[in-house]
Amino acid sequence: MERKPKRRTPERILDTALKLFNTYGEPGVTTTAIADEMNISPGNLYYHYRCKDKIVEALFAAYRAEIEHTLAAPEQRPVHAEDAWLFLHLIFEAIHKYRFIYRDINEITSRYRVLGAQFKRILAHKRRTAAAILTGLVKAGELRASPQDVEALAVNMTVIATYWLSYELARNPHNDEDAQEEKEESRALARGAFHVISLAAPYLAPRERELFDDLSKRYLN
Structure with missing residues (x-):
């Protein structure tokens, strides 16, 4: 070998x-x-x-390349309702991989000004991608939402995806060295993906809503 x-x-x-x-x-x-x-x-x-700053900058550059690549994927082809789970899974995988950024997001972006500016652009890209996906679902007849609804949903989805890990950590502090806690963190990220997409659930067409209800049960379990 x-x-x-x-x-x-x-x-x-x-x-x-x-x-x-x-x-x-x-x-x-x-x-x-x-x-x-x-x-x-x-x-x-x-x-x-x-210095440590250079290590943080290198890790942030790797995170940025990964998340930007994932966010660009919906631009390659239209995303349907059933694709949303996979897309969110990939987003939350990147968040989990570089979770130190999200745990100390305000601390890091205030101390590392350049990274703060870059993270601001990542947030804007998240919002644009969410809006583009939702608009595509509206055009495909899979989502019934006005342009104002789409914009509000895109912002809310971005906020939850960005701060979900901080919420879970505040709700249930734990140490990653414990294997059981690592498993629980994976469940926490699954819950985050569920809550992000559940924002759009009331706007889904009947077939897509049924699909959402079915997938959400399996995803959370």
Whole structure:
């Protein structure tokens, strides 16, 4: 069997930092803690990333590339009601992967001004994508909503998707190191996807509403 190539040190630093940030929150993790977790010297870490800011910026760049790619998908072809679950699943997967950003969103965007400006553009892209999907469903006869309804729904969906993880964490604080808690966090993200799409449920045409009711039961279970 062909052996996988060893990961380069910069990649290992980012992987380790992401794990620690997600577990303890970005503000509570130092570069020394990252180096200790990797069993390397702080000097070795600083050779690749001269400060924690650069690690955060690199992780945010990876997150931005992933989320922007996902948000651009509905532009490739019209999205139908049954596609919405998959699309939301992909969005929440990215949120889960880089959840430290969403847990400390106000802290990070205020301390890292450049990232704050970039996150503002991501929020705008989320809202535009949601509005485009909803408008497409209206044109396909799968959603019965006015332009004003569509705009309000797009904003509300963006707000819930962005702050759902913060809500769940405040409601039920836990430690990611526990496997059971990791499983619960996956359920929390599933609930987030459900509540995002449930905003549009009252506007769905009968067939699509029936599909929503069926899928939501299986999705939450």
